[in-house]
Amino acid sequence: MTKLSEAYKPIQARSIPKAPLNVKFDTLKKIMSYKRAKYCLAFLFLIVIIGVFAPILAPYNPNKLFYDALLQPPSKEHLLGTDAIGRDTLSRLIYGVRVTLSVSVFALGITFVAGTFIGLICAYIGGVVDNILMRIMDILLALPSIILALAIVAILGPSLTNAMLAVGIASIPGFARLIRGAALTIKSSGYVEASRSIGSSHSWILRRQFLPNVTGVLIVYTTLFIGVAILDTAALSFIGLGAQPPTSEWGTMLSEGKDYLYEAWWLATFPGLAITAVVFSVNFLGDALRDVFDPKSKG
Amino acid sequence: MVVKHLKKSYLLITVFILSMFILAACSSDKESTKDQGDDLNQSTPQSGGTITIAATEEPDTLDPHKTGMNVASRITGLMGASLLTNDPETNEIKPFLADSYTVSKDGKTITLKIRQGIVFHDGTPLTAKVYKETFDRILNPETGAKVAANFIAGIKTVSAPDDQTLVIELVVPSAPFLSNLALEGYLQPLSLTAIEKQGDDYGRNPVGVGPWKFKEWVNGQSITLVRNEEYKWSQSFYENKEKAYPEKLVYKFIKDTQTMIAALDSGSVDIVNAAAKDAQRYRNNKKFEVLEIDSQGIGLFLEMNIENKILKDKNVRKAINMALNKETIIKAVLNGEGKPANGPLPPTIFGYDPNVESYGNKYNQENAIKLLESSGWSKNSTGIMEKDGEVLRFELLTDSTHKQPAQIVQAMFKEIGIDLSIQTIEAGTLMEKVSKGEYEISFLKYTYNDPDVLYILFHSSQIGGLNHARVQNAKLDALLEQGRTTIETEERKKIYAEAQKIIVEEAYWAPIYTQKEYYIVNKRVRGLKLSNSNGLLIHDSWVKQ
């Protein structure tokens, strides 16, 4: 549950001057040249495919109850066993991919859009606006993200959508700060000044100078954020404040499986492995991306 | 070079971890064989030691008048005692703190003689006056008594003509009143001197007359009680007439049931209230004993809001009753250890009518569909019932404890063409919404010791309270009023038989099952018994050192 802010702060504190980063066509090639990044990307691609084709791939309907096969260990009929009310674990895991994917997209969407917007505004306009917005961000940052998420869920009530919202909102401040920091370094590098002096419009500067220059940071941290979003949403579901039954969400499955640790090891094991594998790949990919975009921090 | 070296250490680590696992497997084997030689039949109680009981909930306060929590009533019950008591064998009302009692002919006046020589933990002697003050405190609105006040709601006046005599006048005769006086938790005498001395802190420093004295409450963790050395007024059904055998009794609060089981295994707790599936695993375990008993109440039933425009239709309610394969639900939820319920009362409560087994609404999908069709519903292309372009769809409001049956019921409804969505909300909110009638279908369970529970659940005056179905049936109302004021048992039985029939025929509810209560006990603790009216009977138990 590392927050973005924490992940970022040490680098900020060391204040490594960043060269403007450019995303070029050969970036993908470069990423692919990292062996582990390649594997991770392939794995994540596979996961997406599984999610998209879940109805075809899953052996059964994830909510179908097999009354005569309660708590069955893995077998030929049910490759990963069944749960206490006779649902096929494999089918639920496969459908769970869809939930995990939508969590990533949804939470990321909120954080990304709001965070980038606030961050860029602050860096670009500066002054009072910057001050006010950043203080609000500070206030939100001053709460552990999970406490903030809990508070948001307390307001909105427990549901998967609200959990995603909470996780998304809770990460906005860290993200905004990050974008602002990156943008500030670029701003102070002089050539934005130069383009302003030749009379370029504000939006032109934003679009053509800021955005491309922060893309590298953006890509790296959004990738890492996906991992955080998946974990935090699963954690909320685990304590009963996220996805509600019969949704086949991995965190909920884990939480249900936890009640059967003694008689059905497979119930908590497979969702746990699934979460770990996906988040691990995402994080590994994020690290590789950081090496690509920010070679300075690479050892 | 380095890599080679590394590979070796990898190997070493793997071997090490593997051997740890093997070691673990061996050592647990050893443990189970060692216990076989244990002498289980030793029967002379030993004094001393500690019994630790696990509970999922932590009390809000130990002031029995201010709490509404089950766990608080259990713990305060150990520190207190009641005027009368339930004999666990015969289920008869027996004297306890009262030496004797008489009920006047009109059933409105109860005269109790308080036993002499009883003192509170703080040294205050127990007199009739103290009991009167206790009741007055409950009835005083400023106390804010929630549950305790309900139990003595029918009281007109309480008086104490002398130290030993307590006279209770009721507004109308009440059959369940005497068994309420057997509640050790809610209706125990309280020392007003202690309450005055402690003020707002009384709930954390309770003082009673029971076998256990309050010692310490570690927030979020445990409550510790020590034995009352002066205690010698235990209930007549206990063999132990003196102070308790163990020195300490600890309640430990563990939210998660699996953690609780793990704590039982590791020896951190001795007694655990467990689910059927866990109890089953321990039946053949030599280190543990499983105590079980039929629970006094309905373990699960589906309540329907009959003010809903679709659920108003009796056919729909009956169809819902018939859609439920109770055996299957019992198999999945209770590991097969429960009985299908057909009426609103369980066999363990007085007044239960065995005929309900024959006239109850049984599982029958075909008839369920026929009933729906006779009310004008018909299946559409997706297999869901439809009438005048409206689909047959309900929302099931439940809390997280009933996630499993909710999903099974959802699937069963679908089979007869009813679309059910599940909305899980927090228990407190659930009660509030359901009481207000802001729901369509919900789950509930209850435990109670008297058929008067039907009054609380179905009488029209209880709408807004626990009459969640919002039943307004004049005939039923009359029966339920009659039932609570009739003292003569045979007549009372007949009244409740009729009431049960109406409730089943009107299908206000879909009763699902009655269940058992399980306690897994470490065999270190001996002599523990379980009864459905009194719960755990601790006073004869002792710890093998």
Add this chain to the structure above:
Amino acid sequence: MKQFIINRILSSVIVIFGISIFSFLLIHLIPGDPVKIMVGINATSEQVEKLTHQMGLDRPLLVQYSHFISNLIQGDFGTSLKTGRPVLTEIVERFPETIKLASAGMLFAIIIGISMGVLAARYKDSLIDTFCMGIATLGVSIPSFWLGILLVMIFSVNLNWFPIAEGTGIRDVILPAVTLGVVGSTMISRLTRNGMVEVLSNDYVRTARAKGLDERLIVFRHAFRNVLIPVVTVIGLQIAGLLGGAVIIEQVFNWPGIGTLAIGAILSRDFPLIQGIVLFMGVVYVTINILVDILYSIIDPRVELSVKEES
């Protein structure tokens, strides 16, 4: 320097002020009427009105807020709806347990993080490096609650090495602290590794090597000391992170800290308690951050500039 510290404290005061507004608004944002929950379902509307008035919930927001603040200043955080005790008492009783867990977790994070980092740097680009950094990534990828369950199953249930729900002593804290430590060690091991690698490629280390100095001596005497500064900072930052992480871990291990208190409060809709916890945690967080910032600016004066430029 002085200016920096004053600025930092001033901005923190503003932040704490903001948190107080946020937590004050919570009670108004949460659905359901707190008064109705307090008096129970069967209460008459008169009772509800009376209590609403008593609690001041019928007055304008601004008036309510000023009351809220003046109460706070007097140390009155309100009363828990469930237990009827002062919210501050509830929190203060639980907080030391969370601190205990978080500091034990920190200790493990440091031990795991630094040893992994040093090992990885020492054998840079070897299998050990990949392995250590892989473990580090795994640490932030594995759901902490799942890791906790796994550890309980292996070490408490199967091996019976550590007790469960026994109390909060040293033996009890080990498993939850390891769980927390694994998650918290990632940043430390990465920074240690990267810092070490950087230093090890410096001229003076190369010189030392050329002089034929023992490799272990180089690692410990020269390189390790130089990476301590960034690592110490991360440790400071991680304290706050660990406090948050403890919230979930506490659930798994039945640890009687702020986390279990918070989740219990949310589930039973104990508004004043939720409010109090949010506020309290916010203040703790801000305080830790100030201390870390100030400490760090003392250790490494370059930071002052960059932080100043930031705010």
